[in-house]
Amino acid sequence: MELSATEAASVIRDGDVVAITGNGGGMLEADAIFAAIEKRFIATGTPRDLVLVHALGVGDGKERGVNRFAHPGLVRRVIGGHWSWSPRMQALARDNRIEAFTLPSGVISLLLRETGAKRPGLITHVGLNTFYDPRSGGGAANEAARNAEPINEIVTLGGEDYIRYLPIRPDVAIVRGTYCDEQGNISCAEESGDLDCHAVALSARNSGGRVLAQVRQRRESKDCLARLVQVPGVMVDHVVVAKDQPQTHVGGYEGSLAGLPHSSEVLPGQFDGLSMPAGARSVIARRAAQEIHAGQSVNFGYGIPGGIAAVLTEQARLKDIWLTVEQGIHNGQLIDGALFGAAAFPGAIMRSTDQFDFYSGGGVDVAFLGAGEVDADGNVNVSRLGQDVVGPGGFVDISQGAKSVVFCGTFETGGLAVGIDAGKLTIKRSGQIPKFVEQVREITFCGPAARLRMKPITYVTERAVFSLADEGVTLTEVAPGIDLQRDVLDRMAFRPEISPNLTLMNPDCFVSDAVGTSSRSIKAGALNV
Template identity: 40%
Template sequence: MAFPRVLTADEAAALIGDGATVTVSSSSGLGCPDAVLAAIGRRFEASGHPRNLTTLHPIAAGDMWGIKGIDHIARPGLLARVLAGSYPSGPSSAEPPAIWRMITGNEIPAYNIPSGILFDMHREAAARRPGVLTRIGMETFVDPLLQGCAMNARAAAEPIVKRVAFEGEDWLYFKAVVPDVAVIRATTADERGNLSYEHEGGYLGPLDQALAVRNNGGLVIAQVKRLAKSGTLKPQQVLVPGVLVDAIVVAPDQMQTTQTPYEPAISGEVFRPLSSFEVPEFGVPKVIARRVARELRYGDAVNIGFGISANVPRILIEEGRHGDVTWVIEQGAVGGVPLLDFQFGCASNAEAIVPSPYQFTYFQGAGFDASLLSFLQIDRQGSVNVSKLGARPHVTAGAGGFVDITARARRIVFSGYFTAAAKLGIEGGALRINAEGKVRKLVEAVEHVSFAGARAVAQGQDITYVTERCVLKLTGDGVVVTEIAPGVDLERDVLAQAEFPLVVAPTLAVMDAALFRPEPIGLDIGGGAI
């Protein structure tokens, strides 16, 4: 191969042929090669090419807050099929992104594949193996006995996963999808195409994606912030070697992540003092996060997801317990303080950042101790939906790594409100339900099975659900109420607000009133502070 060429984004886009399968490295706004994706859209607008692309997005590409990502190429004729861990999401009041209009309009086959499995598919393609055998996703929407990852009727008509028997057991089989083009991103490229990531908040999966393309004779395009002289990058800095790269596009204004041009603590170049992290203001979400924090154990490695549970690291900071557990997130950060809102998926002060494919191997094999996640719905089997809700699916974005994380996790704490849009208050160390929510979240059957409760019981997983008004546990006898909040009436506020019968524990307890007061709760999760 020749050394890589430095091209404009438009020149690089011109190299992509009709009918190509293109894999894109990104996690929403984090690491998104937006300049190249925009150039592909411009080329199609001007010439009608490239046409009929299949795109692979192991986590997600773009968002609704300034980094368009996949929306640059979500055009009829340009995009023919899409496989993604998740999709751009936004508030229910916003217009859906263009990709969601294509999906819900049944214009293209679209699939929501767990992020870890999508990375596994790349590794299999790189080694020229036939595909992925896995049990991740069995009995969830991933399973062909349910939706088989299909997001619309066109995808259902073109199955991407099947159940197969192997060594006397049932497995899910995903055929490897061979990509022709990889569009990846880094901070720096030297003149020989070696890529380093010193300003990035995560590596994500560019090495695996580049290998899958290179080993199958394709084209690797790397968008970077800057160029460096050959020989100036230390070998330990280089994640993707230049022998895998064909073209370099310099985009000096690329965002570090959503609404963040550059913050050195995200890439580990400086460490922020703990006093610089805001702690949640007192209110019902903080009460829930505090109760979740009490499920932690000293020394745990804990995965954390979006939603109320994302505030738990700030609870530990406020309580002087930072460092008692190690946070691990799917974008690759280990340790430090996971960030919130537009910077979710990044961490400040991380101890390490590992490539996402390896982080997902860690999750799939349940090497970690616990996971703190959210729920949209819970049903009588204890199954959870986080991936699809009602007529505005762009609000949920898809499952991302949720299925990989929960499939075998030893301990999971789901958190959320018991009903949707209830008017809640706190007075004198007790919860006040001023108006009940209009939508029940404990339903007879979840709309989309993101987590299979019956399978969790069979596997012996420890499952807890924390809400503002009660704590529940999943057992072989059903979903059991183990605690209720002070000020809550068990019959009126809990049992009558679920669509299925809840079991009441004979040792039903009242949640600690300290959770419902503004001052710190004296959190003790064992051990001594580090």
């Protein structure tokens, strides 16, 4: 049944559990429906006290996406994988106006799938020994959540501990596609990803809830190819046609992001492409790239690791690896920044649930992930920075499953300025916020657990490189031009072990910003990947 966005918003009742799909940059974001829900609440005070569930970060950091729900009274609980795209929701969590839970993105998506299949929740190793372990916080990210009913528990099978994440049964699912046919079959054929739209819809449909789907247009069945349907019509209750629906927040439709180099119905559009990193980020990306070997399956996380793809492109090495990101993309030219998770001319676009299965089972040889804080045990925090709830995104799913991990981040933050010249690094201004701390605020990655599994772990910064050894975090390399005591050891809250084979970082990592670091964008047809 076709509804307007306003009519669709009226389907939602006070207290409903609402599961949504989407990703930062507007990927698969049903914002016409979100906006109608927000407008209805502001005008009438209803719906209220919703439970909002989203696996990935959804929004633009200002008004769209999850920001539409960030009004006192509209939601009472949020279970989110990544929160940075909604500073308004972060503020509600900080002020304990809502119950704020964070869980790994893959856990949320797969839990919705398991709920839809009437299985007893998601039983997995993902999250053990981290903040998501019920013995260490269970994902309760503020005081209001800590006083609420827990959302997971420990179970023991075959003598091994696992986390059982309890079923989430949505009353309403909100998904998005490009078009649908007269039977309600939803296709994401011209979208930049499929994400978890099937799992979100399944969880509501088989829990007795309703599924709202936003699309750009209706088509006849003959023009809605069966192979390109992501959500079958039997799972869809209502369709909202938003004729001006953009592919992403950039606007228009770019065929290459959907793996469609030629399409007569793709609207003209542009997007910001890959840019070479500069400054400290350039050093980190170039040094991290040295950890990659031909033939490896590689994952890049959001933030500083996203710049590694640009370095590999410059070095003509991207074709030598198999690249994946958590949104379901395989190969192609990764897009950095706000559209991280999309790629120009991808080799494959899978459901994010399938991608997380691949990660959980150990399909990645080496993962490159960010690092907000690191402590002496090698623990890493990316999920709580400053006073804000951030959430892990796919970090936990990926870091626990990958065969090896390279954490990438500046040595400190808050005003850091560096100079790069003639293969050397100088510190022009130190950062005000240390990142190598006595104890991380939340354990998003557990160093001792990685040591027990003898997993290779490396920490790359612009001035030093560390590894995780039996003795703990060990300094292995320092940058040319850096004073070891003044610039490294004196600025750490703990003293690392120092390798007897301490060496200088490769001078090739220190390329002046004036050489080889100009921004450039990838336009449709400009790549031949």
